[in-house]
Amino acid sequence: MSWTLRTADLDDLARGAALLGTGGGGDPFVGKMLVAQALGEVGAITVLDPEELDDDAWVIPVAQMGAPTVVVEKMPRGTEPELALTTLERHSGRSADATMPMECGGINSMIPLLVAARRGLPVVDADGMGRAFPQLEMETFSVYGISASPLAMANEHDEVAIFDTGTDNARLEGLARGVTARFGGMAHIAQYSMTGADVKRTAIPRTLSLALAIGRSIRASREQRLxxxxxxxxxxxxxxxxxxxxxxxxxxxxxxxxxxxxxxxxxxxxxxxxxxxxxxxxxxxxxxxxxxxxxxxxxxxxxxxxxxxxxxxxxxxxxxxxxxxxxxxxxxxxxxxxxxxxxxxxxxxxxxxxxxxxxxxxxxxxxxx
CATH class of the missing domain: 2.40.390.10 (CV3147-like)
Structure with missing residues (x-):
């Protein structure tokens, strides 16, 4: 069932996402602050249950790429992931009907919410890792036949890049990692474009809901002195x-x-x-x-x-x-x-x-x- 995410949910969601990040994925605090600012302007974001997606809907996942240690010292401006998404839209000639996390852990649970708020898009309640992994090809999307190409990258200077390695997702990881280093250790990306039918077939469902439930559980147990x-x-x-x-x-x-x-x-x-x-x-x-x-x-x-x-x-x-x-x-x-x-x-x-x-x-x- 789809649901509405509001500013009051962000602390619990970030806590649960940090846990599912298994130590990585980047500290969600920075992403949470960016999403809170965007929600202050739009009020709420629709989180779509994957089963409610139209089969022909076009979904473009977005994420931050780079070493988590870099984010501690290099704050994103906040416009980079939206630029990556629009760059991929222009390249492919098809606009997104929704966005989605590539990983539900850490800051990458927040990046799609930021894009959704800025673009007025829904976010699909699913992802391709069920946790966080360090490399782009380490996705259930990739495992079950979705190409990571084309990939769009953007940085805080509005510099963009497009890579297309066909079905070689591991090769794409190496190229994108090299450019991320040139970007100063951090980039924002859009890739794994797919249909709603593909989401239902390859994604791990309801992981944003899970992160929110985990965060609430931890908070409630503290309040109840459990x-x-x-x-x-x-x-x-x-x-x-x-x-x-x-x-x-x-x-x-x-x-x-x-x-x-x-x-x-x-x-x-x-x-x-x-x-x-x-x-x-x-x-x-x-x-x-x-x-x-x-x-x-x-x-x-x-x-x-x-x-x-x-x-x-x-x-x-x-x-x-x-x-x-x-x-x-x-x-x-x-x-x-x-x-x-x-x-x-x-x-x-x-x-x-x-x-x-x-x-x-x-x-x-x-x-x-």
Whole structure:
């Protein structure tokens, strides 16, 4: 069912999106402020349930591209994603009937809302990742046959670029990443144009609704003086994700973080009270969690780091020595666990030489703390 998003919803939506960003996707705070400003002028945005889309509707997803660490120092002007969308419209000769997130995590949950408010478009309640991933081809859209080309890019100087690599989405990622570096480490993009029928076939449904529900759940548990971390885990059972568990609780004792080839790469180590340690490795997003050297969760399942007392999500660029955190493993929807999907964003795509094992199966090896 479609719904209306208003300014009062933004705090909860941003909190839930930060969690689904699995440490990456960019801190949604900046995007939230830009959307709030735009909503002050238009009042509300229509969020369309994917099943209510006309099959021949033309949907153009939009996003921000670059290392999350860059956004901390380089604020977007706010006009860049709309420029990317209009550039793609002119190139293709077809106007968008709606826009949509490419990923529901982090700032990229907010970018389509900004474009929607500025252009008067609805936003589709779906995305192509169900979380955040570091590369453009790592989309369910790509897995199930949608070309990422043509792609339009824009920056704060109103400079634009168009790339078309046909069906080679991985090649497109490399070219766009190079231009993003030339743009100063951040760009805004429009790509994966598709019909409403394609959205229904390839997208992960109702992920904006999910982010909003997660954010509300965390806030409500705090207000009711309940354990927000446990409330978060319990609330996942009724969603398409279906499963979550606390993997570890402890204190951050070391952070290794660097910006390399347009990505924020590194790892964070945490120590528990019993002497156990957990290491989380990331490339923009958290990819692998190793407890005393043994993998306890792996991509594409979600590995989320939150503040231990408040369940406030902690992004990779915000990790600091001494933080007391909980690490949560969350199962991905079935559409992200097919052999075709794992060939695009499974463990081997990030250098782990082993087959994917679901987080709920790994529970047998390591009981929760």
């Amino acid at each position: 354990d927000p971390v446990q409330a978060l885990v319990d609330g996942l059972t009724e969603t398409i994700y279906g499963y979550g568990r606390v993997l570890f609780q402890g204190k951050v004792i070391d952070v290794d973080r660097r910006t390399d080839e347009g990505f924020a790469r590194g790892s964070v180590r945490m120590a528990g009270e019993d002497g156990d340690e957990l290491e989380v490795q990331f490339q923009n997003e958290n990819l692998f969690a190793l407890r005393s050297g043994v993998v306890v969760a792996m991509v594409p399942d979600l590995i989320c780091i939150v503040e231990a007392d408040s369940a406030e999500p902690v992004t990779t660029e915000a990790l600091r020595y001494g933080q007391r955190v909980a690490v949560i493993g969350i199962a991905t929807p079935p559409i992200m666990r097919t052999p075709e999907a794992l060939a695009v964003f499974g463990p081997s795509c990030f250098g782990l030489d082993r087959e994917f094992v679901p987080v709920e199966s790994l529970e047998r090896a390591w009981p929760a703390q």
